[in-house]
Amino acid sequence: MDFLTATTQARPQYGIIIKPESGQPLPVRLHTQLEIGFGNGEFTVQYAEAKPEIFLYGIEISQSCVLRCARRAGGLSNLRIINTDARYMLRELFADETLEKIIMQFPCPWPGNGNAHRRVTARDFADGLAAVLKLGGVFEMVSDDEDYSNEVWKVLGLHEALNAESFEVNPARGITTKYERKWLAQGKNIFRLTFTKTKKFTVTRRTSQDMHIKINHNVTPDDVASLKNL
Numbered sequence: 001m002d003f004l005t006a007t008t009q010a011r012p013q014y015g016i017i018i019k020p021e022s023g024q025p026l027p028v029r030l031h032t033q034l035e036i037g038f039g040n041g042e043f044t045v046q047y048a049e050a051k052p053e054i055f056l057y058g059i060e061i062s063q064s065c066v067l068r069c070a071r072r073a074g075g076l077s078n079l080r081i082i083n084t085d086a087r088y089m090l091r092e093l094f095a096d097e098t099l100e101k102i103i104m105q106f107p108c109p110w111p112g113n114g115n116a117h118r119r120v121t122a123r124d125f126a127d128g129l130a131a132v133l134k135l136g137g138v139f140e141m142v143s144d145d146e147d148y149s150n151e152v153w154k155v156l157g158l159h160e161a162l163n164a165e166s167f168e169v170n171p172a173r174g175i176t177t178k179y180e181r182k183w184l185a186q187g188k189n190i191f192r193l194t195f196t197k198t199k200k201f202t203v204t205r206r207t208s209q210d211m212h213i214k215i216n217h218n219v220t221p222d223d224v225a226s227l228k229n230l
């Protein structure tokens with residue numbers, strides 16, 4: 001039984017955390033969605049419960065958030081949790097045209113030029129989004145930061161495979177996140193941006209490409225030590 005078909009019977013009190021195999025795209029079902037940066041997992045679990053017809057992956061870089069989400073997700077069979085960095089791993093974990101929706105809520109806006117590579121608008125990340133979404137699939141970003149939302153709207157809207165669909169201010173949302181409630185309580189506006197994939201698009205996967213290094217001599221302890229800084 002692989003993790004796509006696994007049930008939570010063995011440890012029903014926890015959700016299923018998976019560790020994907022390098023170079024192998026994750027299995028998907030007909031309606032597979034992804035949430036990036038789910039924080040405490042409150043939205044994630046409520047969303048997966050409310051939509052039993054979808055199969056949801058959640059990627060989160062923080063280990064403590066992953067554990068918090070897993071504690072909430074006990075018994076849920078349509079959610080798989082992954083502890084990794086979505087910036088690098090989105091394109092490695094999913095094959096082209098496999099996700100019907102990618103949700104990102106209240107991502108850190110990473111202001112300033114020095115942080116440009118960390119933002120959703122970084123070309124590398126935008127290309128990954130455009131590749132793994134199905135044709136007609138949707139990227140939804142929710143933020144409290146107007147400047148950041150305007151930047152995402154402009155930059156992703158210029159991507160050749162994405163169409164900027166809607167920019168809503170304070171949309172009614174059935175399920176909310178912890179950060180959303182915090183900002184709303186402070187009287188801040190919430191912005192929801194949606195983009196649709198309109199054209200086929202692909203990207204190079206690094207795990208099957210330049211992560212391999214050929215060493216033309218017997219491996220020495222120095223070779224192994226040199227890997228530490230990678």
Ligand SMILES: C[S@@+](CC[C@H](N)C(=O)[O-])C[C@H]1O[C@@H](n2cnc3c(N)ncnc32)[C@H](O)[C@@H]1O
Pocket residue numbers: 036037038039040059060061062065084085086087104105106107108177178179180
């Ligand atoms: C401001 S919090 C928002 C959490 C949640 N979405 C919410 O609205 O309550 C941003 C989350 O994104 C996660 N995150 C930041 N960079 C990430 C990355 N590169 N890959 C995956 N998760 C990331 C952080 O650990 C954090 O949990």
